[in-house]
Amino acid sequence: MDPEAFLDLANQVIKLKMYPYFDIAHSLLCALAVREDLGAGAQTFSRKHPLSCWLSTMLVIFAGGMVVNGLLGEPMLAPLKNTPQLVIGTVTWYLVFYTPFDVGYKVAKFLPVKVAASAMKEIYRAKKVYDGVSHAAKLYPNAYVIMIIVGTLKGNGAGFTKLIERLIRGAWTPTAMETMQPSFYTKASLVASIIFVLDKKTDLISAPHALVYFGIVIFFVYFKVRYFSRFLVN
Secondary structure, rough: HHHHHOOOOOOHHHHHOOOOOOHHHHHHHHHHHHHHHHHHHHHHHHHHHHHHHHHHHHHHHHHHHHHHHHOOOOOOOOOHHHHHHHHHHHHHHHHHHOOOOHHHHHHHHHHHHHHHHHHHHHHHHHHHHHHHHHHHHHHOOOEEEHHHHHHHHHHOOHHHHHHHHHHOOOOOOOOOOOOOOOOOOHHHHHHHHHHHHHHHOOOOOOOHHHHHHHHHHHHHHHHHHHHHHHHHOO
């Protein structure tokens, strides 16, 4: 590809609006993750305890913002003031748990739909990591470690709230700590945060910012698609 065309593409990616399509993909996969974590009794639980089910799903959807706000001394519930995203989260939760004949869940589990939504969520993740680093940089311009921590938490906040999310559903799993067994998403978000900090605060990376951002997006999407390719091969 022509270098100028590649740079133009990178600039288009960095300008992508997350609302509504990427928010939908993120919310759908979060609701799906909660349902799969509930296991075979998911339908029964969702009907007996709808409030608990909804709260745990919203926590997964808004985890990154809530955790980061708590650490930075900002209102933890502030992410919930985003009414459009809250509506999207609630609608996707309902579709995954309550549609007749379980149609919503079956569609969400359909491999092409899940692959497309997962790729979109990785673009969403890159945006969240970058926004986290940028926000921390405004508050603490010289605190590189804080920027990296905030970026990592924004990228995979749900991993760090799993203990609380399960507790809302009445399950106590003290070993479900992301700090004890970091997932790939946490490690990837950590690496991305470090790269964004180096790009923003040092001269070690000479490439245009758009290319650095695009590279992170490609990195996230590639490994997610590679994960699904195992199912396609089998």
